[in-house]
Amino acid sequence: MSHTLGVRQAQKQRTRQAFLDAALGLLEEQSLSSLGLREVTRAVGVAPTAFYRHFPSTADLGVALVEEALGSLHVVIAGTVSAAGDERIERAVALIARHVREYPAHIRFIARERNGGVQKVRAAIAEQLARFTDEVRTALAQHPESAGWSDDDLLMLAGLYVDQMLMTASNLLDASPEEQEQVIRVATRRMRLIAVGRQHWLG
Amino acid sequence: MSHTLGVRQAQKQRTRQAFLDAALGLLEEQSLSSLGLREVTRAVGVAPTAFYRHFPSTADLGVALVEEALGSLHVVIAGTVSAAGDERIERAVALIARHVREYPAHIRFIARERNGGVQKVRAAIAEQLARFTDEVRTALAQHPESAGWSDDDLLMLAGLYVDQMLMTASNLLDASPEEQEQVIRVATRRMRLIAVGRQHWLG
DNA sequence: AATCACAGAGAACAGTTGTTAACTGCATGG
DNA sequence: CCATGCAGTTAACAACTGTTCTCTGTGATT
Numbered sequence: 001m002s003h004t005l006g007v008r009q010a011q012k013q014r015t016r017q018a019f020l021d022a023a024l025g026l027l028e029e030q031s032l033s034s035l036g037l038r039e040v041t042r043a044v045g046v047a048p049t050a051f052y053r054h055f056p057s058t059a060d061l062g063v064a065l066v067e068e069a070l071g072s073l074h075v076v077i078a079g080t081v082s083a084a085g086d087e088r089i090e091r092a093v094a095l096i097a098r099h100v101r102e103y104p105a106h107i108r109f110i111a112r113e114r115n116g117g118v119q120k121v122r123a124a125i126a127e128q129l130a131r132f133t134d135e136v137r138t139a140l141a142q143h144p145e146s147a148g149w150s151d152d153d154l155l156m157l158a159g160l161y162v163d164q165m166l167m168t169a170s171n172l173l174d175a176s177p178e179e180q181e182q183v184i185r186v187a188t189r190r191m192r193l194i195a196v197g198r199q200h201w202l203g
Numbered sequence: 204m205s206h207t208l209g210v211r212q213a214q215k216q217r218t219r220q221a222f223l224d225a226a227l228g229l230l231e232e233q234s235l236s237s238l239g240l241r242e243v244t245r246a247v248g249v250a251p252t253a254f255y256r257h258f259p260s261t262a263d264l265g266v267a268l269v270e271e272a273l274g275s276l277h278v279v280i281a282g283t284v285s286a287a288g289d290e291r292i293e294r295a296v297a298l299i300a301r302h303v304r305e306y307p308a309h310i311r312f313i314a315r316e317r318n319g320g321v322q323k324v325r326a327a328i329a330e331q332l333a334r335f336t337d338e339v340r341t342a343l344a345q346h347p348e349s350a351g352w353s354d355d356d357l358l359m360l361a362g363l364y365v366d367q368m369l370m371t372a373s374n375l376l377d378a379s380p381e382e383q384e385q386v387i388r389v390a391t392r393r394m395r396l397i398a399v400g401r402q403h404w405l406g
Numbered sequence: 407a408a409t410c411a412c413a414g415a416g417a418a419c420a421g422t423t424g425t426t427a428a429c430t431g432c433a434t435g436g
Numbered sequence: 437c438c439a440t441g442c443a444g445t446t447a448a449c450a451a452c453t454g455t456t457c458t459c460t461g462t463g464a465t466t
Contacts, residue, residue, distance in 0.1 A: 006433070006434070007433065008432085008441095008442080011433095011443080012442090012443065015443080015444085027320075029320060029322075030236045031235075031236045031237065031319055031320040032234075033233045033234045033236070033237040034233075034234065034237030034320065036422085036423065037423080037424065037425095038423065038424075039423095046444070046445090047444060047445050047446075048423095048424080048425090049426090049444075049445070049446085050443070050445080053442080053443055053444070054443095057424095108318075112318045112320065114318075115311075115315045115317075115318070116234055116315060116319075117230075117234040117315065119232075122377075126377075153392065156389050156396070159389070159393075160393050163370060170318060174325075174329070186362070189356065189359045190363050193359070193360065193397065193400040193404060194396065194397065194400055195400075196399075196400040196403050196404055197396040197397055197399040197400025197401075197403075198396065198400075199403070200399050200402070200403045201396060201399055209463070209464070210463065210464095211411095211412085211413080211462085211463050214413080215412095215413065218413080239452085239453065239454085240453080240454065241452080241453065242453095249415090250414060250415050250416070251415095251453095251454080251455090252414075252415075252416085252455085252456090253414050253415075255455085256412080256413055256414070257413095407466100408465105408466090409464100409465080409466080410463105410465075410466095411462100411463090411465090412461105412463090413460105413461095413463100414460090414461090415458105415459080415460075415461100416458085416460100417456105417458090418455105418456090418458105419454105419455085419456080420454100420455100421452100421453080421454095422452075422453060422454100423450105423451080423452065423453080424449105424450100424451090424452100425450100426447105426449080427446105427447090427448090427449105428445105428446090428447090429445075429446075429447100430443105430444090430446095431442105431443095431444090431445100432441105432442095432443095433440105433441090433442095433443100434439105434440085435439095435440085436437105436438090436440095
């Protein structure tokens with residue numbers, strides 16, 4: 001079993017998580033490159049200098065947020081691709097929609113900082129997304145429709161799917177409750193069109 | 204002919220353009236929400252207060268940049284869709300690549316602020332992109348392949364194309380010179396797959 | 407020729423920022 | 437039980453921020 005960590009380390013991790021949560025909240029209406037160290041510590045209710053005990057800079061806080069935000073997405077991605085039956089696409093889109101409803105701030109953060117002003121964070125997101133894309137590719141390879149596909153083409157298709165998921169998620173965030181159904185419908189049709197292209201890709 | 208504007212207004216417009224240029228430069232490695240007013244005026248070589256003669260806030264500077272950046276894209280979009288022949292896709296991707304090479308900062312700015320932290324700018328970009336999508340839709344409607352398509356489906360396809368263009372452009376920015384060919388190849392295959400889906404969409 | 411409008415300068419404001427240094431209290435390992 | 441390590445505090449720093457008010461020079465208007 002896992003090593004029970006002492007009171008001290010537990011408290012440290014709790015504070016660290018408070019930093020992550022506070023930052024995620026503040027980042028709903030600004031980008032990481034404008035997030036101030038003091039701003040975060042103020043939100044946590046702790047002295048500015050305490051920040052340095054956990055992160056060298058706000059950029060590193062951002063990298064930690066990438067891990068957290070994209071870690072929770074692994075499950076969704078897996079479920080999305082492995083969904084079976086003729087309702088596969090609807091299921092996948094519904095899964096995304098649910099995840100957006102549960103972790104809106106995570107999605108916002110990733111969508112924003114994917115092209116954001118902080119190099120280190122951009123790199124971290126790119127790396128994680130590449131990992132996702134590869135996972136999707138191996139999942140796609142299992143499907144019977146993928147017979148005869150080259151690894152390159154599978155990777156291309158996987159990337160298309162991943163980008164589409166992220167875009168759909170981001171669109172859902174910006175949509176008002178009554179617009180969300182519309183967003184879901186369009187996203188579904190997009191996925192369906194891609195699926196059609198997939199069926200007739202070879203030959 | 205157009206009204207020749209006086210020395211005074213000409214100088215004002217020149218300064219305004221200097222603001223836009225300086226901001227665009229500074230925004231290559233940070234986001235708009237962290238761009239300071241003083242920072243811009245310093246780069247232009249002008250007193251901080253002069254800023255207010257041109258823009259109420261940096262957010263409005265951002266909106267002006269959206270007009271400039273996306274205005275130059277209209278031509279490219281038009282050329283992209285109206286390109287004919289069986290090399291249509293290659294031509295389209297090449298046009299995008301050229302535009303990225305000519306105006307990298309514009310692309311960076313749009314890709315970054317599309318999901319950025321400044322609401323007003325996000326809205327401006329969304330509006331312009333919606334306009335683009337509509338232009339692409341009417342252009343697509345002319346193609347013989349679009350016979351029997353509903354307006355809704357055409358709009359869906361147009362959106363897919365526009366998003367794909369932007370993503371390709373953004374990917375080109377992040378790619379080293381030797382990676383760019385690879386990016387172009389993948390983007391081309393993505394477009395081709397979408398085109399295949401388009402051909403077999405009906406029925 | 408006299409007046410006005412207005413782009414830009416200059417100085418000052420209160421408030422913010424990141425970072426350093428020296429500290430305090432307490433959980434932990436020997 | 438005591439010495440140590442270390443999370444978090446306090447105080448201070450120079451530098452920076454957006455904004456206001458006042459002023460100046462000069463192109464435009466009559």
